[in-house]
Amino acid sequence: MTAPLLVLEDIRKNYGAIEALKGISFSIGRGEVVALLGDNGAGKSTLVKIISGGLEPTSGRMLFEGEEFQAKSPAAAKAAGIETVYQDLSLCTNVDVVANFFMGREITRKFLGIPILDERTMEAEVAKALANAGTRIPSLRANVEHLSGGQRQAIELNRFVHWGGKLVLLDEPFAALGVEQTRRGLDMIRQVASQGIGVIIITHIMQQAFQVADRIVVIRQGVVAGDLPRSNTSPDAVVKMITGETLAGTGPAGGRAQ
Ligand SMILES: Nc1ncnc2c1ncn2[C@@H]1O[C@H](COP(=O)(O)OP(=O)(O)OP(=O)(O)O)[C@@H](O)[C@H]1O
Numbered sequence: 001m002t003a004p005l006l007v008l009e010d011i012r013k014n015y016g017a018i019e020a021l022k023g024i025s026f027s028i029g030r031g032e033v034v035a036l037l038g039d040n041g042a043g044k045s046t047l048v049k050i051i052s053g054g055l056e057p058t059s060g061r062m063l064f065e066g067e068e069f070q071a072k073s074p075a076a077a078k079a080a081g082i083e084t085v086y087q088d089l090s091l092c093t094n095v096d097v098v099a100n101f102f103m104g105r106e107i108t109r110k111f112l113g114i115p116i117l118d119e120r121t122m123e124a125e126v127a128k129a130l131a132n133a134g135t136r137i138p139s140l141r142a143n144v145e146h147l148s149g150g151q152r153q154a155i156e157l158n159r160f161v162h163w164g165g166k167l168v169l170l171d172e173p174f175a176a177l178g179v180e181q182t183r184r185g186l187d188m189i190r191q192v193a194s195q196g197i198g199v200i201i202i203t204h205i206m207q208q209a210f211q212v213a214d215r216i217v218v219i220r221q222g223v224v225a226g227d228l229p230r231s232n233t234s235p236d237a238v239v240k241m242i243t244g245e246t247l248a249g250t251g252p253a254g255g256r257a258q
């Protein structure tokens with residue numbers, strides 16, 4: 001009955017003479033994790049930027065929750081519930097976790113008739129949100145600069161969920177993280193998805209894609225070379241789709257053989 005969370009229809013993007021995307025179509029449902037795979041220069045980041053309002057497509061159509069949607073800016077996408085989570089780019093490092101969580105949405109109370117920040121209530125809300133997500137941060141009053149990349153990512157993702165985010169995009173989220181932090185990050189992605197949020201993750205690491213994703217979408221030279229449920233494919237088959245050795249893409253939007 002309900003429409004998919006996001007539908008992409010024939011998205012094209014030219015950078016001058018370069019055709020970075022040559023007609024991308026696929027969709028993602030609520031609570032679904034899609035791993036976007038493809039070689040360097042395949043068009044993954046371009047696609048993610050188009051979805052999250054950082055770039056306008058040259059042509060094509062997007063439907064978000066069943067309605068035509070094209071964010072004109074990252075802020076507009078964010079307001080609609082679509083956000084790219086970066087490891088640390090969008091947190092303010094010189095203030096604490098609570099301040100980052102509530103940035104622009106602070107809770108105030110009146111003291112002698114003057115509105116002041118209600119630090120205690122905000123801290124309790126952040127603590128609850130992080131505890132629900134199973135995220136442990138040593139101190140909510142620590143400035144973010146003292147936290148690790150994985151912890152920053154956790155805060156961002158939790159903040160996104162807390163404020164009603166619907167679709168989160170992660171472009172190589174674990175590139176700078178260690179083994180244990182990556183494992184926690186992957187768990188967190190599943191946890192986020194279990195709340196009905198759609199997740200698109202770009203990764204070059206096949207093992208991560210197979211660990212976390214419900215579906216694998218392979219982009220090759222600006223087209224969808226494969227769109228398959230994880231259970232219907234294998235790392236070997238996906239490598240072949242990435243390199244173009246076979247064009248075995250099947251499924252709703254796949255199989256655009258060149
Ligand atoms: N701002 C730009 N101006 C011109 N060409 C661009 C620009 N950004 C990307 N491209 C080109 O578009 C194509 C797709 O690039 P994109 O960054 O989307 O690839 P990618 O799949 O994210 O690659 P990687 O895995 O290396 O991050 C490449 O040929 C790239 O050179």
Ligand SMILES: [Mg+2]
Binds near residue numbers: 044045046
């Ligand atoms: Mg990229």
